[in-house]
Amino acid sequence: MKRLLVVVDMQNDFIDGSLGTKEAQAIVGRVEEKIRQYETDREGEVVFTLDTHFANYLETLEGKRLPVPHCVKDTDGWKLHPSLEGYAGKRYEKSTFGCVAMARDLEKGEYESVEFVGLCTDICVIANAMILRTVFPGTPITVDASCCAGVTPESHRNALEAMKACQIDIVGE
Secondary structure, three states: OEEEEEEEOOEHHHHOOOOOOHHHHHHHHHHHHHHHHHHHOOOEEEEEEEEOEOOOHHHOHHHHHOOOOOOEOOOHHHOEOOOOOOOOOEEEEEOOOOOHHHHHHHOOOOEEEEEEEEEOHHHHHHHHHHHHHHHOOOOOEEEEEEEEEOOOHHHHHHHHHHHHHOOOEEEOO
């Protein structure tokens, strides 16, 4: 059985682009180190999610509620941070917060543990962690808080507490 690392939306627009924050910028090096740890472990597997929108973003429900174009496919903002682009691992594009396609694909595997890092703790990290909590009810799931950032520090902390209540382990606080 393998250990799985899910790297959520470590894309330019969330780091230093249209929705970037200093907290997101601060975790890039730690996320890269975590990916390296999994890649050097023969029992480790890494997957990435990519928030993916299109030219009609502002016409979508999300675009109406968050009218900030971001992660438009094939733009620089959509790409993984340059320090992370060269790492192996399947990429899952998603047009909303949680990635159902990733969950369906991963549920075929057997994992001794699943760990999450990335952005944004209070939106896409929590959504994907909850989906995989459902898919893998008996598998330990962990979120490394030191490798995540939320829209705000307060919403980051709130998301961590919500995940704790759903039997997701939080480390790196």
